[in-house]
Amino acid sequence: MADGAATDARGNGITGVIPILFAGALFVYFMSLVPTVASLEAIRWSVPWIPSLGIEFAFLVDGLSLTFCLLIAGIGTLVLLYSNTYLAGHPQYARFALFLTAFMVSMLGLVLADDLILLFVFWELTTLTSYMLIGFSHEAEKSRRNALQALFVTGAGGLAFLAGLILLAAASGTTSISGIIAQGDGLKAHAMYLPILILLLAGTFTKSAQVPFHFWLPNAMAAPTPVSAFLHSATMVKAGVYVMARMHPAMSGTDVWLWTLTILGAITAVFASLLSLRQTDLKQALAYTTLMALGTLTLFLGQESGYAMTAFATFLIVHSLYKAALFLIVGCIDKSTGTRETDQLGGLGRLMPITAIAAALAATSMAGFPPFLGFIGKELKYAGAIAVASEPIFVAGAVLLSNALMLAVAGVVAFRPFWRGQVGTGQSPKEAPWQMLAGPVILAILGALFGIYPDLLQVALVNPTVLSLTGEVEEAKELQLWAGVNIPLFLSIATFVLGLAIYAAHVKIRAMLDRGFNAIPNLDLKWDGFLDGLKALAAWQTRLVQTGKLSSYLFATFFTIAAGIILTLAYTGMPPLAADFSDVEWKHTSIAALICAGALLTLFTSSRIAAIAALGVVGIGIALIFIVFSAPDVAITQLLVETLIVVLVAVVMLRLPSLPKATFNLKHAVLSVAVGASITLMLIEVVATPLDLRLTEYFEVTSWPEAYGRNIVNVILVDFRALDTFGEIAVVVIAALSAYALLRTTRKGDQQ
């Protein structure tokens, strides 16, 4: 719909195929690392990047990062395959594939990075590339606005995140993540622990769309559906979760960590599930369930127990599998029927059987029915919730409620459109091509497969991930379909009952929710108000600061100079002025008087000729200073330049109008005197401090023996500091050529 182009099984030629192969190759590569990681080893690879700061280009493959890598590369491959058909013939497909591949690579870099700075670079790269992807349909106003919103929210969080990373590096003395984790509990006792935590969580909460930053994620659905599948299942939003998980060994276990993550995670999970049930757009409903999943993951990261960690690792995988599958299925439905509204969809099961079966598999996993992986995940969630030492009822209650709602949403999204009602009028839906079915089918089957053979997942990914999170593989709990009659089983049964009841009544509940949510403030609308306010503020301060008047800019500049010098002198305590005039001779006073007279004449005259002459007097006075004080080279240069200045001024002046009468401006006069006085005071201070002559002495003793020159000034210019001189003559050439060009355009302009 929003995506426009017609479905075309032929794809986009080579532009479409290369990214798929690339992503597939990455997936195969990461698969080849599974045996190593399954044997509980980690692979680290690094080259120095900024050695002076100890920053490395370091990558670490352990359980946690490999799990993410497999999800990213695997789902990335399927999504690229899907997109190639979904967006077949789209004029900007090459751009799309580039963005998506770039995003995938940034995401891989993010989860593999073992250096805080490197982590941040990839973090921001994912923000930027996801901005491009969300705003891909850039002709649509809404699309641009939502992309910008995602960029601002996650970008603002990114700044806080950077500050947190820098503090973290400073507190632990290293930027290496594995190094920080190896330091154990030291960080938690550090004085900067709380600021670090707050800043890092600000970054991860915005990225992972936790309440109250949740509003950008559903808006990001402006992206083409495959992008939503990718960004909101395996990647982008899980970046925040990933970082929390990565920092878990070093930072968890404190009260702040526990309660911030638990409470906000729980609120997000329940709140998002309710919002999700309220949606009639399939994609929006799924978007909110993603929030719910993120909330749940955050909730578990707040804990310490092995159950919670196992639940985290399992649910991470479960959610990525079913969420990507369902998003892709919604894309198929959208493509074939032209709508995503639940009310208008129905009876698709017979016309799109493969899609329907894939949807059913994914949705039962999402709903948490046995024998799917979702069931195991849910059981573990309950076990993890009960294991929460302090408030098991609160956590278990939140999990129960969100799971029941999830079940209802699964029904709404994946059951109702296929098995209930009639095909909408004017629709002739048919099965999508195999490229678009491959993704959902494979992902849905994996969900079932891992449910039946949980050992595969246990050994390959869950145990190593728990090892990354806790440092002890013994903490990992066993993934099993049948764990005996226990509290999680009862909770599961309660979930099914409650969930089915909600599903049965979901239309009524929706209406009720609508009334409820209309009563609470809509942060999304507030966002627009906030942006408008920001723009107004910017316009106001621009009018205030950017007056467009040269004199006010100059006034501010000179005022700052004078204030800076005077305040510094006042602060450091000005020593008594030791004005020693004993060695002043009459020639010095007369030169000084000459210069001052020239300057004052330039100031007061309204005659152009007098002004030029006065400038010449000043210039010659300064040349005299150079002559008296042993600087023959400088004096000659000064005299020659003075001559040329007079020539140029005389040439130009002939064509310019005469000077207006000078008017007296008290404010300017006071500032001028202040600047002049501050420079004088500063210079007196400078000459009162001892002079470091080492460099001069070096030039004096080496000038002849090493550089064969008796004129030390010239030797400095053309030998010791020749590179500087080269830069300076380059500036002279540029100034001359620019002035020349300015003059030539005049003539050209006149001719036209």
Place this chain on the structure above:
Amino acid sequence: MNSVILRAGTSYLAGLLLVFSVYMMLRGHNEPGGGFIGGLTGATGFVLYAIGCSVGEARKALRVLPQTIAIWGLFIALAAGLFAAVFGDALFTGQWLFIGETEDDKGLPLSSVLVFDIGVYLVVFGSVLTLVFAMEEEI
């Protein structure tokens, strides 16, 4: 300006200043002088000539566009600096050759430093003339 005396005078003066400027530049390493001063002196000579006669005649006498001279100067200075790299020294390290060196006398010194100073001379000379000629013509 159309004064015969000025025209005749400035053409000699310009030549004299040009010779003097080269002298100033060459002696610069041991006495006051050097590329900057030499370039300014030479340019002053031509500016005088342009004022005394005309810019057109000054350009004719110069034969080459002044901006070309400036850019060649920059190039020569750069080449003199890069020359050190041929001998494995750091960039802009002076390279010296003494012709006819004896026990007491270093003989006639040739150096990349002198080449660099010639580059500076040409840059200053060319840039000033670029400016002045253009202003005299356009304004």
Place this chain on the structure above:
Amino acid sequence: MEVLFAITIGVLVAASVYLMLSNHLLRFIFGLVLISNAANLTIFVAGRLTDGAPPLIPVGADAPEIAANALPQALVLTAIVIGFGLFAFAIVLVFRAWTSLNSLTPDEMRLAEPEEAHK
């Protein structure tokens, strides 16, 4: 002796600041010339003043017995030439402004930022 020239520099700076603040481009240019002179002189004076001993090595000696500080001289020498380049560019700019906008009052030059935008 340095104090005397520090005061001279103060006068130069004060005059140039007042000229640059005045709402007229020619006066601004005069201020620019004065302030670059003042800056050169500041560097020179900060390197201390030595009477009658140019930084030249006498023939036969390896280093001067007593000589003025050569380093600020080298700095000032190039600064003068660059200052000239800047001045030439600025005066051409002023001339160009005059020919195209027919004004030498910078506050009247509102081609890029029209007054209407500032309401």
